[in-house]
Amino acid sequence: MSDLPLYIEQSGSGTPMVFMHGFSFDSRMWQPQLQHFSRQYQALAYDARGFGRSPLPGDEGWSPLDDLDGVLATAGQQRAILVAHSMAAITACDYCYRHPSRIEAMVLVSPSAEAYRWPESFMAQWVAYQELAAIDMEAARTAWLGAELFTRVAADPDVEKQMRAMIDDYSGWHWIHKIPVSTGKLPDGGLQEIRQPVLLVNGDEDSPAFLDCAAQLAKKMPNCRQVLLPRTDHMCNMESVGEFNRQVDDFLQSQALD
Numbered sequence: 192m193s194d195l196p197l198y199i200e201q202s203g204s205g206t207p208m209v210f211m212h213g214f215s216f217d218s219r220m221w222q223p224q225l226q227h228f229s230r231q232y233q234a235l236a237y238d239a240r241g242f243g244r245s246p247l248p249g250d251e252g253w254s255p256l257d258d259l260d261g262v263l264a265t266a267g268q269q270r271a272i273l274v275a276h277s278m279a280a281i282t283a284c285d286y287c288y289r290h291p292s293r294i295e296a297m298v299l300v301s302p303s304a305e306a307y308r309w310p311e312s313f314m315a316q317w318v319a320y321q322e323l324a325a326i327d328m329e330a331a332r333t334a335w336l337g338a339e340l341f342t343r344v345a346a347d348p349d350v351e352k353q354m355r356a357m358i359d360d361y362s363g364w365h366w367i368h369k370i371p372v373s374t375g376k377l378p379d380g381g382l383q384e385i386r387q388p389v390l391l392v393n394g395d396e397d398s399p400a401f402l403d404c405a406a407q408l409a410k411k412m413p414n415c416r417q418v419l420l421p422r423t424d425h426m427c428n429m430e431s432v433g434e435f436n437r438q439v440d441d442f443l444q445s446q447a448l449d
Contacts, residue, residue: 195258195261195262195264195265196240196245196246197237197238197239197240197245197258197261197262198217198218198237198238198243198244198245199218199235199236199237199238199262199265200218200225200235200236200237201233201234201235201265201266202225202229202233202234203228203229203230203231203232203233203234204232204233205231205232205233206232206233206269206270206271206272206295207232207233207235207263207266207267207269207270207271207272208228208232208233208234208235208271208272208274209235209236209237209259209262209263209266209271209272209273209274210224210225210234210235210236210237210274210275211236211237211239211259211273211274211275211276211279211282211283212236212238212239212242212243212276212279213276213277213278213279213300213301213425214277214278214365215242215332215335215357215358215361216242216243216276216354216357216358216361217238217239217242217243217244217245217357217360217361218236218237218238218243219243219353219356219357220276220353220354220357220426220428220429221236221274221428223428223429223432223436224236224274224428224432224435224436224439227432227436228436228439232272233266235262235265235266237258237262239255239258239279240253240255240258241362241364241365242361242362243357243360247362247364248364248368255282256282256285256286256289259282259283259286260286260290263293270292270293270294270295271293271294271295272294272295272296272297272298272443273286273287273294273296273297273298274297274298274300274439275297275298275299275300275302276300276301276302276428277300277301277302277303277401277425278303280299280300280302280303280304281303281304281305283297283299284297284299284304284305284377284381284382284385285305285377287385287387288377288381288382288384288385291385291386291387294387295387295446296387296388296389296390296442296443296446297385297387297388297389297390298389298390298392298439298442299389299390299391299392299405299408300392300393300427300428301392301393301394301397301401301405301425301426301427302391302401302404302405302408303401303404304382304404304407304408305377306377306382307404307407309400310400313398313400316338316339319334320334320335320366321366321367324363324366324367325366325367328363328366331363331366332358332359332361332363335358336354336355336358339398340397340398340401340424340425341354341424341425341426342396342424343394343396343422343423343424343430344424344426347430350426350429350430353429354426354429382408382411382412383411383412383413385412385413385414386413386414387414388414388415388416388442388446389408389412389414389415389416390415390416390417390418390438390439390442391405391408391409391415391416391417391418392417392418392419392420392427392428392435392438392439393405393417393418393419393420393427394419394420394422394423394424394425394426394427394430394431395419395420395421395422395423396422396423396424397423397424397425397427398424398425401425405417416442418438420434420435420438421434
């Protein structure tokens with residue numbers, strides 16, 4: 192699908208390993224992982240519509256599931272490994288449920304889940320970001336960087352600089368248009384039908400809502416392993432690069448995925 196209107200970085204060879212970013216970020220959040228995993232896999236990272244260097248969604252019909260399908264098509268027809276952060280975990284799970292023959296395994300990092308009931312306080316804060324973005328986008332970006340999710344950012348100037356660069360470049364389109372993060376919808380019991388091996392990774396200082404969401408996913412997915420990275424929060428892959436990569440390497444090797 193050469194006409195896929197998405198920015199994609201690709202390096203290495205072998206089994207495709209597709210990295211999917213979280214809300215307000217882009218493929219740059221995966222740079223340490225691309226460098227590491229491209230030694231053994233065909234590593235791809237892409238910017239979803241409205242993020243990073245990909246175009247805005249526009250008025251035409253589109254689906255995050257179709258976009259992921261297009262990214263996988265650029266890697267050929269091999270079965271792929273998905274590594275999805277936060278909101279992207281919703282699309283990854285939807286895709287894995289609908290196209291199980293295409294997916295070898297998933298690594299879900301600080302994941303969101305479609306059926307998870309977020310606390311009222313969490314949703315109220317999300318609405319506040321949307322309302323602020325409609326008035327002052329720059330203020331909304333600044334407030335978002337200071338969110339509870341990123342409590343440890345100030346402790347690492349390099350990570351804070353990388354995050355700020357991505358958030359400053361975020362279009363804000365999804366705040367203003369208030370669309371759902373995924374156009375797919377898993378049926379009741381859909382997670383239980385995902386048989387592929389799944390690794391759930393959170394920072395031990397991630398927000399309570401995301402820790403609870405991951406715990407619920409761990410109970411529903413039949414072939415799931417869960418790990419917590421010490422002294423990290425929502426951006427654990429950026430904050431603890433070596434330990435994150437080691438955990439993923441161990442998981443893939445234990446499943447003989449190479």
